[in-house]
Amino acid sequence: MSTIKELYAYRQMIFSLVKKDLRGRYKGSVLGFMWTFINPLLQLIVYSIVFGHFLTAVNETVENYSLHLFVALIPWIFFSSSITIGAASIVAQKELIKKIYFPRMVIPISYVTSCFVNMLLCFIVIFAVIFVMGVGVNFLAVLTLPIIMIVEYIFALGMSLLTSAITVYFRDLEHILSIVAMAWMYLTPVVYSKSVVPEKYRTLFNLNPMTHIIDCYRTVLYYKQVPDLSNLLMAAGLGVFFLIFGTLVFNKLQKHFAEEL
Amino acid sequence: MADNEIAIEVKDVAKSFKVYFDKGSQLKERLLFFKRNKYEERRVLKGISFTVKRGEAIGLIGRNGCGKSTTLKLLTRIMYPDSGKITMNGRVSSLIELGAGFHPDMSGRENIYTNASIFGLTKKEIDARLQDIIDFSELEQFIDNPVRTYSSGMYMRLAFSVAINVDADILLIDEILAVGDANFQAKCFAKLKEIKSHGTTIVIVSHSLGQIEQICDRSIWILDGLIRADGDPKEVDLEYLDFMGNEMQKSMNTGNLTGACETERHGNGNARIEKVRAFNSDGEEQSVFRTGEKIVFKIDYSVREKVFDAVFGLGVFNSNGVSCYGTNTRIDRFKLFNIEEDGTLEIVLEEVPLLPDLYSLDFTIEYGDGIPVDYCRHIFKIEIISGIGDIGVARIKHSFLLDENIEKKDEK
Numbered sequence: 001m002s003t004i005k006e007l008y009a010y011r012q013m014i015f016s017l018v019k020k021d022l023r024g025r026y027k028g029s030v031l032g033f034m035w036t037f038i039n040p041l042l043q044l045i046v047y048s049i050v051f052g053h054f055l056t057a058v059n060e061t062v063e064n065y066s067l068h069l070f071v072a073l074i075p076w077i078f079f080s081s082s083i084t085i086g087a088a089s090i091v092a093q094k095e096l097i098k099k100i101y102f103p104r105m106v107i108p109i110s111y112v113t114s115c116f117v118n119m120l121l122c123f124i125v126i127f128a129v130i131f132v133m134g135v136g137v138n139f140l141a142v143l144t145l146p147i148i149m150i151v152e153y154i155f156a157l158g159m160s161l162l163t164s165a166i167t168v169y170f171r172d173l174e175h176i177l178s179i180v181a182m183a184w185m186y187l188t189p190v191v192y193s194k195s196v197v198p199e200k201y202r203t204l205f206n207l208n209p210m211t212h213i214i215d216c217y218r219t220v221l222y223y224k225q226v227p228d229l230s231n232l233l234m235a236a237g238l239g240v241f242f243l244i245f246g247t248l249v250f251n252k253l254q255k256h257f258a259e260e261l
Numbered sequence: 262m263a264d265n266e267i268a269i270e271v272k273d274v275a276k277s278f279k280v281y282f283d284k285g286s287q288l289k290e291r292l293l294f295f296k297r298n299k300y301e302e303r304r305v306l307k308g309i310s311f312t313v314k315r316g317e318a319i320g321l322i323g324r325n326g327c328g329k330s331t332t333l334k335l336l337t338r339i340m341y342p343d344s345g346k347i348t349m350n351g352r353v354s355s356l357i358e359l360g361a362g363f364h365p366d367m368s369g370r371e372n373i374y375t376n377a378s379i380f381g382l383t384k385k386e387i388d389a390r391l392q393d394i395i396d397f398s399e400l401e402q403f404i405d406n407p408v409r410t411y412s413s414g415m416y417m418r419l420a421f422s423v424a425i426n427v428d429a430d431i432l433l434i435d436e437i438l439a440v441g442d443a444n445f446q447a448k449c450f451a452k453l454k455e456i457k458s459h460g461t462t463i464v465i466v467s468h469s470l471g472q473i474e475q476i477c478d479r480s481i482w483i484l485d486g487l488i489r490a491d492g493d494p495k496e497v498d499l500e501y502l503d504f505m506g507n508e509m510q511k512s513m514n515t516g517n518l519t520g521a522c523e524t525e526r527h528g529n530g531n532a533r534i535e536k537v538r539a540f541n542s543d544g545e546e547q548s549v550f551r552t553g554e555k556i557v558f559k560i561d562y563s564v565r566e567k568v569f570d571a572v573f574g575l576g577v578f579n580s581n582g583v584s585c586y587g588t589n590t591r592i593d594r595f596k597l598f599n600i601e602e603d604g605t606l607e608i609v610l611e612e613v614p615l616l617p618d619l620y621s622l623d624f625t626i627e628y629g630d631g632i633p634v635d636y637c638r639h640i641f642k643i644e645i646i647s648g649i650g651d652i653g654v655a656r657i658k659h660s661f662l663l664d665e666n667i668e669k670k671d672e673k
Contacts, residue, residue, distance in 0.1 A: 012378035012387070020364055020375060099358030101337045102379055255341040258334070259278060 003247065006103045013102060017110035022117060036118055037125055040077055044070050051191050062193055064222075067133060071221040072190045072214045074126060075149075078119035079156050079210060080181040082112045086160035087167045087174050094261035104254040105247070108164045112157045119149075126221065138224035148216045148227070151236045155209050158242030165246075165253040168260050188214055209238040267350065268431055268462035269313040269336065274345035276331055277304040305331045307486035308345065315350075315430075318463040320473030320494060322501055323483040329466050332483065333357065333435055336464060351430025351462070354380055360420030365409035369400060369419055372408050376423045390426045397452070398422035399445075418445060425452055432456065434465045443652055450475070450650065470498045471617045474648035495648065502549045502646070525640065528633035532568050532600060532626050536561040537641045552616055552647040552656055558608040560624055562635075564600055570629030571600045575608055578639070579618045585654055589625065597629060614655040617647045 007014075031038060044066065052065040062068045089111040090097065090104070097104065130137060167173045188210045189197065197205050205211050212235035216227040279300040305328045313319055321329040334340045335347060337355045362379050363372050373394055377387045395404055398419045400411075408416065434453075453476060457463055467473055473480060473494055480497035482490040484504075490497045540546050542555040550556055558575070574589025621639040628634060649656075 009383075010378070010381050012374075012383045013381070015384075016375045016378045020362075020367075024364065024366075096361055096379070098339065100355065100361045100379060101339050101353070102381065258339045 003103065003105065003251065007105060007109070010103055010106050013106050014110045014113065017106065018114045018117065021110065021114040025114075036121055040074055040122055041125070043077070044073055047073065047191055061195070064133070064135070067129065067135065068193065068218065068222050069191060070129060071126060071217050074119055074122045075152060075214060075217050076185060076188070076190045076210075077122075078115050079152060079159075079213075080185065081115050082156035082160045083163050084174070084177045084181050086111050086115070086156075087163035087177050089160070090164045090168050090257065091171070091174075091261065098258050098261055104257060105161065105250060108160045108250075109157065111164075112153070112160050115156075116149075116153055130221065136224070137221070138226075141220045141224055141226045144216075144226060145220055148213060148220070148232065151232060151239050152213045154243050155213070155235070155239035158239060158244075158246035161246030161250040162242070165250040168253065168257055184208075184210070189218075190214055193218075206234075209235040209242075266315050267312050267348075268315045268317070269311075269350075269464070270346075270348040271312070271332075271336075272310050272346045272348075273308050274306055274310070274332075274335060274342045274347060275304070275308045276306040276328075276335060276340070276342050277302050279303075305486055306335075306342075309483065309486070309488050310345075311481060311488065311491060313462055313464065315462055316457075316460040317479065318457055318465070318477045319479045319481055320470075320477040321464065321466045321481050321483060322468075322470065322473065322498065323489075324505065327483045328486045329483050330435060333433055333464065333466050337433055349431060352381070352427075353431045353433065354424060354427040354429030355433040355435075356421070356424045357433065357435045359417060359424060363408055363416070363420065366407050368407055369398075369404040369411070370395075372419070373423055376420065377427065380424070380427045380429075382427065390428075394422045394426045397426065397448075414442065414445075421449060425449070425456070429461065431462045431464070434463065434467075447650075447652065469617070469646075470494075470502070471647045471650070474498060475650050498646075503545075503547070505549060526635060526637040528626070528635040530635060531566040532562055532564045532571070532634050534560055534562050534624055534626065534635050534637055534640070537622075537624060539641070539643055548642065549644045549646060550613065552614065552645055552649070553612050556610045556613050556643070558610075558622075558624075558641075560606040560608070561603070562600075562606065562626065563603045567599060567601045568626065568628065568634055569599050570597045571634070572625075572627040572629055572631075573606055573608075574623075574625040574627065576623035576625075577615070578621050578623070579615075579654065580620070583654070585615060585620070587623075589627070591627075591629065600626075613645070614657070615645050616651065616653060616656060617645050619644050 025035075029035060047069055048066045051069070086108055089107050093107050096102075097107075127137075163173060163177060185191075187205070188208060189205075194205070194211065194215050212231040216232055216235075219225050219227040280303050309328075309332065311319075321332060323329045331340070333355075334357075335342055336349065337353060337357060338349075339357075360376065362375050364375065367375070370391075373391060374384070374387055377390070377394075382390075395401055398415075398421075400415060400419055403411065403415065408419070411419070450472075453463070457476065463476065465473060465477060477494050479492065480490075480494040480501075481488055482497050482501045490500055538546055538559045539548055539550075540557040540559065541550065542557075544557075560573075572589050572591045572595075574587070574592075576587035577585045579585055620643050622641045622643065623636070623638050624640060625636045626634040627636070
């Protein structure tokens with residue numbers, strides 16, 4: 001409880017770190033802030049070619065593969081960058097941590113938030129694509145989108161608290177996580193549809209909160225339906241669990257940050 | 262005593278660090294080189310306790326590595342103690358790392374917001390202080406330029422202005438007032454006194470005892486992780502200086518010049534200065550003195566070949582290399598003398614008016630016509646301290662005579 005109160009007092013710091021991160025990220029590159037949009041678009045092109053034209057076996061039933069992929073890929077990029085690059089966030093800010101006091105959680109929170117803002121900006125592109133393709137949207141379904149985003153944010157934050165704190169003591173984690181993130185993507189229905197997962201593996205897939213989260217995005221934006229709330233509720237439960245667990249671990253480990261860094 | 266009167270309570274706090282001889286933080290290294298993970302546990306604080314009342318200002322003194330900076334880091338909660346308890350009542354601000362989070366490409370104004378937010382201020386609070394901060398930094402005309410265009414002095418001024426305008430209940434300071442030029446330092450000092458008069462609790466770590474004596478009500482001397490003395494700065498500082506004077510004598514001024522660097526001395530070597538010592542008015546050997554104190558130098562010299570018409574001299578230089586005073590027996594119109602055998606020269610300096618600084622001294626033996634016999638540059642160092650905040654090179658005896666129609670207040 002006191003953690004929340006203190007974080008609230010430091011809200012301005014979170015705000016200015018997010019601003020600094022968003023402004024500073026592409027500093028010095030020619031295209032600058034445009035990379036926020038170009039990067040996911042290029043990834044989309046690669047995956048669309050590979051899975052839409054060459055490895056089509058798993059996606060035969062999908063009508064508009066690019067859009068099917070796009071609405072899942074953007075939320076996935078948010079999640080994976082939260083855990084991989086987010087893991088390094090504490091180590092990256094070591095100068096600040098060694099020299100001055102502030103609630104340490106501010107750093108992963110502002111990092112995940114800036115990734116989140118990036119995702120929101122990419123959603124502008126998603127809606128533009130939907131509009132250009134003439135697919136259209138279901139307004140009632142789109143209203144549930146913020147809820148899905150919040151659930152994903154909670155889960156991503158929990159994971160990033162966990163990974164960023166452990167990375168301080170165990171630097172290999174940062175590199176291990178990039179592989180884990182890749183494997184996790186293929187174990188989540190991002191490049192394929194949930195329906196192609198064999199029945200016997202379904203339970204396993206359902207334990208992965210990202211399965212539900214990605215599925216919800218797709219239901220809303222691709223199938224234009226209101227998502228199944230029970231799925232979302234399960235994801236939310238797992239998200240909250242990880243957030244609490246991440247917070248506890250983080251609070252325990254943060255006491256020795258200044259010495260380990 | 263009521264709880265709300267205590268600002269800081271430190272109880273039996275101990276802290277040790279693991280000093281790895283060769284640390285690997287990767288899995289491979291940890292497994293493969295299991296033996297390398299040897300470390301030595303260094304106990305920096307061995308159990309210290311003290312309380313600070315609200316509105317009190319204390320100074321932590323002690324030599325390098327004694328644990329005073331660690332204490333300050335524990336107070337700011339950058340680190341946590343291994344055992345013991347620290348209670349802080351009120352908002353804490355620290356002047357430990359100035360300019361934390363400054364972004365070179367952002368303007369001074371934006372950096373004020375970033376930096377102040379790290380101290381936990383909200384946008385509204387920063388808005389309210391913005392003008393004060395800018396005024397204090399004297400950077401009004403540059404405030405919208407990127408910080409990378411600032412000189413390092415301007416940078417520090419901006420950073421200090423932010424930190425000092427946070428309006429904390431407890432202010433922790435590590436070796437400040439080395440910021441900017443003399444004018445700005447004086448201004449910072451005045452601001453600190455003003456803050457103190459508003460009831461802010463202040464903890465200062467400093468090597469400059471003069472600063473501590475001016476601001477603090479109490480000094481705590483930490484020696485090897487334990488509190489050695491706690492009390493009135495004037496008394497504790499003296500005790501500390503005595504101790505340090507002895508230690509310094511052992512290390513810095515061995516006084517023995519036989520191994521001294523030859524480039525720092527020249528002359529034909531017919532007579533050599535062998536050893537220099539400094540004493541206070543009570544005849545105690547020391548190398549730290551107060552402004553206005555008497556200093557006696559004893560110089561042992563040896564003679565290889567008779568020196569005719571000898572002249573002894575000394576020169577005093579401050580830390581900027583400025584010559585503060587120099588004289589010799591010829592300037593003093595001594596009758597000519599020869600030195601034939603080994604002996605000891607005494608130079609008595611009465612009421613040395615030099616202000617706080619680290620001074621180096623030259624001692625010389627010359628022939629009457631100025632040809633050097635043994636000219637030793639910067640061979641001895643003394644430190645001057647003072648509890649009065651006057652600035653410059655030397656204290657000029659002075660008095661202010663107020664107009665009679667000014668009414669004097671009773672208090673001070």
